[in-house]
Structures are given as C-alpha cells and as structure tokens.
Amino acid sequence: MKIHLLGGFLGAGKTTAIIGAAKLLMSRGNTVGIITNDQGKYLVDTAFFRLADLPTVEVTGGCFCCNYGEFDEQIDALIETVQPDVIFAESVGSCADLVATVIRPLHEFRADSEVPTTYSVIVDGRLLQLFLAGEDLPFSDNVSYIFEKQIEESALLVINKIDLLPAGVAARLITAAQQAYPGKGILAQNSLHEDSIAAWLDMLETMDSVPAHTLELDYDRYGAGEGDLAWLDERLHFSGAAEQGREFVISLVSDLERRIRGQKFPIGHLKIEVTAGTANAKISFTALETPGWEQAVPIFPPGKTITMLINGRVQCPADTLQRLVETTVSETAGAYGVFLVEEALDAFNPGFPNPTHRMAGSR
Ligand SMILES: Nc1nc2c(ncn2[C@@H]2O[C@H](COP(=O)(O)OP(=O)(O)O)[C@@H](O)[C@H]2O)c(=O)[nH]1
Numbered sequence: 196m197k198i199h200l201l202g203g204f205l206g207a208g209k210t211t212a213i214i215g216a217a218k219l220l221m222s223r224g225n226t227v228g229i230i231t232n233d234q235g236k237y238l239v240d241t242a243f244f245r246l247a248d249l250p251t252v253e254v255t256g257g258c259f260c261c262n263y264g265e266f267d268e269q270i271d272a273l274i275e276t277v278q279p280d281v282i283f284a285e286s287v288g289s290c291a292d293l294v295a296t297v298i299r300p301l302h303e304f305r306a307d308s309e310v311p312t313t314y315s316v317i318v319d320g321r322l323l324q325l326f327l328a329g330e331d332l333p334f335s336d337n338v339s340y341i342f343e344k345q346i347e348e349s350a351l352l353v354i355n356k357i358d359l360l361p362a363g364v365a366a367r368l369i370t371a372a373q374q375a376y377p378g379k380g381i382l383a384q385n386s387l388h389e390d391s392i393a394a395w396l397d398m399l400e401t402m403d404s405v406p407a408h409t410l411e412l413d414y415d416r417y418g419a420g421e422g423d424l425a426w427l428d429e430r431l432h433f434s435g436a437a438e439q440g441r442e443f444v445i446s447l448v449s450d451l452e453r454r455i456r457g458q459k460f461p462i463g464h465l466k467i468e469v470t471a472g473t474a475n476a477k478i479s480f481t482a483l484e485t486p487g488w489e490q491a492v493p494i495f496p497p498g499k500t501i502t503m504l505i506n507g508r509v510q511c512p513a514d515t516l517q518r519l520v521e522t523t524v525s526e527t528a529g530a531y532g533v534f535l536v537e538e539a540l541d542a543f544n545p546g547f548p549n550p551t552h553r554m555a556g557s558r
C-alpha cells in the first residue's frame with residue numbers, strides 16, 4: 196500500500212488531481228481509497244468523490260495535523276473496507292507543516308510504517324505567477340504567508356492549471372519557478388488531462404517527494420491566516436422549482452458569488468454541490484474568476500427536490516458570511532417561489548492550529 200498526501204492552497208486543484216489519478220489507477224486494476232479533510236462537517240469534496248464512485252472516508256471538524264488520531268483511524272477504516280493499493284489523502288487548503296505533523300508521525304507510529312508516503316504540493320499556476328512576479332496575492336498578508344509556506348515546504352511542487360496560461364507564459368513560469376526553488380521537483384500539470392495526471396503518478400513512483408528538512412513556520416502568523424478565512428457549510432433543500440430548477444440554481448449561485456466579490460471578500464474556495472434525482476453538478480469558485488461555470492449546471496428533473504451543499508472559505512468574519520449566504524438564499528428562493536428547508540448550517544473562523552504531534556527532521 197502507498198499513501199499519497201496532497202497539500203496546497205484552497206482551490207489549487209487537489210480534488211481534481213485525485214479524481215483523475217484514482218480513475219487512472221483503477222483502470223489499471225488498482226484499488227484506491229480516499230481521505231478528505233476540512234474544517235466543517237458537511238464536505239463538498241467527500242460528496243464529489245462519492246459521486247465519482249470512489250471509496251471515500253473523511254476527517255471533519257479540523258485538519259489532519261490537529262486530528263492525527265482520527266486520520267490514522269480513517270486509514271484503518273479504508274484498509275478494513277476496501278484494502279486499497281493506494282490511498283490519496285487531501286489536506287485542508289489552508290494547512291501547512293504537514294511533513295512534521297502528519298508524514299513523520301505516520302512513519303513513527305504506524306505498524307505499517309514502511310508504507311511509502313509521498314507528498315505533493317499543488318499550486319494554481321496563475322497565483323504562482325503573481326507571487327513570483329512579486330505582486331500581492333488577493334488575500335491578507337497572513338493568508339498569503341500560508342500560501343508561501345506551503346510552497347516552501349514542498350519537495351515536489353505541482354504547478355497546476357497550466358492549461359489556463361498561454362504557452363509562452365507557462366514556459367516562463369516554469370523557468371522562474373526552477374530558479375526560485377532550486378532543488379525542488381517541479382511539474383507543470385493540467386489535472387483535467389489524463390496524460391498529465393499519468394506523468395504526475397510516474398513522478399510519485401520514482402522520486403522522493405518528502406522533504407527531509409523541517410519547515411520553519413511562525414505559528415502565530417499561520418494561526419492568524421487560518422482565522423482570517425471564515426468557513427461556512429450549509430445543506431439546503433429546495434422544492435417547487437418545477438421547470439425552472441436550472442435557472443434558479445444559476446441565479447442563486449451567481450448572486451452569491453457577486454455579493455461576496457462585491458464586498459471585496461477574497462474567496463479562498465466557494466464550492467457548491469447540487470443534486471436532484473440523478474442530475475448533479477459541482478460549481479467551484481476560487482480567488483480568480485471561473486468563466487463559463489454555468490455550463491456545468493444541468494437541467495434538473497422537474498418535481499424533484501434540489502439539494503444544495505455549500506462549502507465556503509472566504510476572507511471575512513464568519514457571521515458576515517453567514518448573513519450574506521442566508522439573505523441570498525432566502526431572497527432567491529422568494530423570487531422563484533421555491534420552498535426552502537435548511538437542514539444544517541455552520542459558520543466560524545477556525546481557531547489556532549494545535550497539531551497532535553510535531554516531529555522535526557531529518558528522517
Ligand atoms: N483548467 C483547469 N482547471 C482546473 C485544474 N485543476 C482544477 N481545476 C478547477 O479548479 C477548481 C478547483 O479545483 P479543486 O480540485 O476543487 O481544488 P482543491 O480545493 O485544491 O481541491 C475546479 O473548478 C476545477 O475544475 C486544471 O488543471 N485546469
């Protein structure tokens with residue numbers, strides 16, 4: 196068995212890369228299991244993996260590092276249920292210091308500690324380009340500090356969404372990254388493309404992606420950055436949208452995005468999973484615009500209840516985010532004459548990270 200741990204900022208493409216890799220490995224006859232992780236209780240990523248028929252367990256209510264025992268139990272749960280050849284574990288996008296707090300404890304404490312573990316840090320190529328050009332990222336200084344430290348920690352840096360950059364810009368970015376980070380493995384990737392995913396998997400087979408050094412991390416700044424990003428998860432059911440289900444969903448989601456951006460609240464990640472009968476969609480917004488997202492929204496079968504799961508990580512106070520979301524939902528439901536049931540709602544600014552273990556290198 197192997198464990199591939201993924202880190203990297205919110206919206207960088209971790210879930211997308213895992214789905215591509217899991218499908219590819221399964222087509223080669225491997226058994227795959229997935230562990231998701233986030234601050235709240237109802238996770239869009241888990242729903243999304245399960246919709247893709249991938250065996251998925253989760254660690255909720257905090258990151259792997261602060262819930263190491265739960266992470267360890269979930270590895271066992273996958274071993275008991277699916278006996279995976281490969282486990283992919285996706286960490287919270289605002290998390291850093293995973294080598295010291297997750298990988299070294301895995302090697303130290305697990306009976307199967309000889310299990311090869313890899314660590315990939317995924318970065319959105321467009322944000323990396325801004326960062327290496329010395330421009331400000333669209334986040335507070337403390338949040339940008341987390342972004343920077345995640346990259347610094349990596350031994351394998353995956354520059355993702357390379358397809359969104361013109362070829363010349365992409366080539367210059369790769370050169371700039373190689374110059375800025377000598378000694379790191381650097382891979383440019385399009386996680387929507389099978390060949391590109393295959394190249395990443397080949398690299399994980401052949402290179403040691405776990406750094407031997409320990410990241411120097413100012414936990415005060417890291418904790419402040421975590422706290423700057425409010426978490427919200429909300430599960431909703433809408434009935435009575437009749438033929439207008441698609442328009443209703445598009446109207447609600449665009450209003451939500453417009454109002455958040457209108458307030459100049461930076462979006463780490465805003466993910467929405469919508470299902471009705473057998474139709475479903477995942478809509479995803481990150482710091483940068485997502486043109487054409489409406490195309491992912493199908494026509495929902497009339498008469499079916501539309502269930503929506505919203506996960507937001509937005510730089511603002513949690514109560515402000517909660518009010519904004521609740522107002523948008525109720526106003527849009529009112530405008531479409533849709534009957535709304537709120538099943539669950541939680542919003543908070545995460546507390547200070549307090550890892551279960553922190554083990555310094557060198558391995
Ligand atoms: N064009 C393009 N889009 C991508 C790529 N990887 C991820 N995305 C999109 O980026 C958004 C965030 O991806 P996701 O995998 O959820 O990010 P995560 O938060 O790191 O798990 C989604 O809309 C994805 O479809 C890529 O390589 N190319």
Ligand SMILES: [Mg+2]
Nearest residue numbers: 209210240285
């Ligand atoms: Mg994800």
